[in-house]
Amino acid sequence: MQFQTIIEPFRIKTVEPIRFTTLEQRAAALAAAHLNLFLLKAEDVIIDLLTDSGTGAMSAAQWAGMMSGDESYAGARSFFRFESAVRDVTGYRHIIPTHQGRAAERILFTSACKAGDIVPNNTHFDTTRANLEAVGATALDLRCAEATQPSLVAPFKGNIDLVALERCLTEHKGRVPFAMITITNNSGGGQPVSLANIHAASALCKAHGVPLILDACRFAENAWFIKQREAGQGSRTPAAIAREAFDCADGCTMSAKKDGLVNIGGFLALNNDALAAKCRNNLILTEGFPTYGGLAGYDLEALAVGIKEVLDEDYLRYRIASVAYLGDKLTAAGVPIVQPPGGHAIYIDAKAMLPHIPPHEFPAWALSLALYLEGGVRSVEIGSVMFGRQPDGTEKPAAMELVRLAFPRRVYTQSHVDYLAEVILHVHGLRHRLRGVQLTEAPEQLRHFTAKFAPIGGRLLVD
Numbered sequence: 488m489q490f491q492t493i494i495e496p497f498r499i500k501t502v503e504p505i506r507f508t509t510l511e512q513r514a515a516a517l518a519a520a521h522l523n524l525f526l527l528k529a530e531d532v533i534i535d536l537l538t539d540s541g542t543g544a545m546s547a548a549q550w551a552g553m554m555s556g557d558e559s560y561a562g563a564r565s566f567f568r569f570e571s572a573v574r575d576v577t578g579y580r581h582i583i584p585t586h587q588g589r590a591a592e593r594i595l596f597t598s599a600c601k602a603g604d605i606v607p608n609n610t611h612f613d614t615t616r617a618n619l620e621a622v623g624a625t626a627l628d629l630r631c632a633e634a635t636q637p638s639l640v641a642p643f644k645g646n647i648d649l650v651a652l653e654r655c656l657t658e659h660k661g662r663v664p665f666a667m668i669t670i671t672n673n674s675g676g677g678q679p680v681s682l683a684n685i686h687a688a689s690a691l692c693k694a695h696g697v698p699l700i701l702d703a704c705r706f707a708e709n710a711w712f713i714k715q716r717e718a719g720q721g722s723r724t725p726a727a728i729a730r731e732a733f734d735c736a737d738g739c740t741m742s743a744k745k746d747g748l749v750n751i752g753g754f755l756a757l758n759n760d761a762l763a764a765k766c767r768n769n770l771i772l773t774e775g776f777p778t779y780g781g782l783a784g785y786d787l788e789a790l791a792v793g794i795k796e797v798l799d800e801d802y803l804r805y806r807i808a809s810v811a812y813l814g815d816k817l818t819a820a821g822v823p824i825v826q827p828p829g830g831h832a833i834y835i836d837a838k839a840m841l842p843h844i845p846p847h848e849f850p851a852w853a854l855s856l857a858l859y860l861e862g863g864v865r866s867v868e869i870g871s872v873m874f875g876r877q878p879d880g881t882e883k884p885a886a887m888e889l890v891r892l893a894f895p896r897r898v899y900t901q902s903h904v905d906y907l908a909e910v911i912l913h914v915h916g917l918r919h920r921l922r923g924v925q926l927t928e929a930p931e932q933l934r935h936f937t938a939k940f941a942p943i944g945g946r947l948l949v950d
């Protein structure tokens with residue numbers, strides 16, 4: 488008998504209480520946070536889907552590993568365990584720990600890029616773009632054609648546009664220090680990139696003598712999608728598929744707070760000896776010593792275990808199924824979401840849901856506020872607040888206005904997801920009453936983290 492219900496492939500050993508709040512309490516909390524969900528106190532949130540980054544639950548094996556952490560400053564045993572686990576998964580020669588993904592980005596970009604350079608990617612994540620722009624380089628997004636149509640169902644909407652990549656490599660010869668591919672494509676809806684696309688991009692880069700670097704934050708989820716969707720891949724293990732993807736590139740940046748299944752950690756992995764040496768020296772400026780990279784020995788132990796656990800098929804099946812479960816419920820009720828559901832998150836298409844709110848009044852931001860106000864759900868805007876401000880200070884609407892509901896790993900159960908669906912459907916019912924917001928204060932870079940807002944017309948929901 489093959490049963491249909493996909494269950495959480497774990498039992499719960501430790502629990503953390505959720506504090507419930509009333510609508511009045513949430514309205515007060517939202518006002519105190521200047522209508523910015525990043526500025527809320529986390530304990531005022533009922534279901535926290537702000538990010539899947541560093542918010543996962545660790546396994547008993549990871550906690551046990553932490554007890555054997557070696558805290559020696561240099562050459563700790565924990566470093567060699569970490570190095571060997573990461574090398575086993577990625578195959579890269581140089582494994583350089585960092586405290587999280589953006590540190591790996593900063594170290595690579597300040598070591599390998601200069602002002603005037605151009606770095607293509609399927610879609611740059613916000614920290615990736617900001618770190619490139621900080622060294623004066625241009626971050627070029629080359630998403631494939633399917634990616635711009637949120638409602639279109641296609642298997643690999645995370646793919647990089649190969650024609651545009653070739654044009655970029657030809658037109659900007661000498662100015663492209665490396666190309667990148669983000670797996671899965673976080674800012675493009677958590678959509679996967681096919682092995683065929685990675686191979687083709689790799690071949691183009693090789694032909695132009697340009698290295699390829701993977702932004703590998705969700706490499707295991709990407710491998711699972713390839714196993715499910717790409718011809719000829721169904722019988723392979725996620726580990727073998729992931730390794731083939733890594734083999735196509737010359738290195739990777741990684742936030743282990745995602746598919747490393749840890750609360751903090753990351754790494755930069757490279758094959759090039761000279762570049763790795765330069766990056767290690769650069770690391771010492773801000774992260775510490777190259778055998779701990781801003782992490783405790785016990786963090787390296789947790790990462791060494793997590794990066795293997797994440798490739799477990801039962802885990803990946805459950806992980807992808809729980810996100811799809813919410814996606815199916817929303818789709819059945821007519822809520823517009825990016826199709827098909829991504830690996831780590833559901834993205835509500837606020838442009839389609841709230842056509843009466845123009846981009847400069849930030850529809851996705853307004854929707855994320857309403858989800859918190861009505862149901863205590865915290866999500867994140869991926870739209871014109873996050874991406875609207877151009878490097879020259881002008882405003883340009885983002886390609887999409889999305890609200891991302893990111894699932895922490897191994898944290899919430901099916902009843903949490905049922906509650907979520909209920910809250911979202913309720914807000915969908917109120918959508919005609921929702922109004923936009925305006926910025927009252929904003930920093931120049933990564934403004935979504937700290938900007939302050941006011942509702943247009945004084946209220947978020949009109950009668």
Ligand SMILES: *Cc1c(COP(=O)(O)O)cnc(C)c1O
Nearest residue numbers: 587588589612614673704742744
């Ligand atoms: C999270 C993330 C990063 C940055 O990693 P941090 O650990 O948050 O610094 C880079 N790229 C992608 C695709 C991400 O999802």
